[in-house]
Every structure is written in C-alpha cells, then in structure tokens.
Amino acid sequence: xxxxxxxxxxxxxxxxxxxxxxxxxxxxxIKDIITIFIKGLTKVLKxxxxxxxxxxxxxxxxxIHTITFEEILVSSLNDTFYICDHH
Numbered sequence: 001x002x003x004x005x006x007x008x009x010x011x012x013x014x015x016x017x018x019x020x021x022x023x024x025x026x027x028x029x030i031k032d033i034i035t036i037f038i039k040g041l042t043k044v045l046k047x048x049x050x051x052x053x054x055x056x057x058x059x060x061x062x063x064i065h066t067i068t069f070e071e072i073l074v075s076s077l078n079d080t081f082y083i084c085d086h087h
Contacts, residue, residue, distance in 0.1 A: 008037050014056055015041060019040040030069045034062050036084055060085045070082050 004025045012019040015066070020040040027033050045054050062083050072081060 003052070005077070006072060006075060008033065008083050009080060009082045010037075010062075010085070012060070012062075012085040014053060015060070015085070018044070024073060030064050030072075033069075033072070034064070034083060038062060 004023050008020050008022055008026050010016055012018075015018050018020065018041050020037055022033055022036050024033075027036065036073040038060075042057060045057065064081065064083055067081060075081075
C-alpha cells in the first residue's frame, strides 16, 4: 500500500519546527495544504492554551515559495516541505 503522507514544517520566527503530515491525495492545490497546516497548528495551540500565539497566528501569512504543487504531488515519501511566513 502506498503512503501519500508528506511532511510539512513551519519556517517561521514564532512557529518554527511545527511539523504536520498531510495526505496529498486530499488536497487540490497549495492553498489546501496551507489551510490544513494552519488548522493543525491552531489545534495544537488551543489544546495547550497558547492564547497569545493564537492571536499571532491570525496575523500570519503562510506560503510555499520554493516548490510547485505538481512537484509536491510527485515527491517521494521522505521529502520534507517548508511553509514560510516571512518574505
């Protein structure tokens, strides 16, 4: 059975190191990946009562700028992708 999970890691001053596996068969574009990533990060912050970080997360503009969606789709299982919030 093939695994379609890919690892996405935050590259961010506040959220650096947050890691989430996302099933790439459940997304249609990079925006979907970022939405799932933010929902996962939000869940962890809420579960741990990081209220100030939740406020900062709402101001954050996450993006992927080093790779295309097509490259993510054809990537290997061990590939890691970074989601940035800086310019």
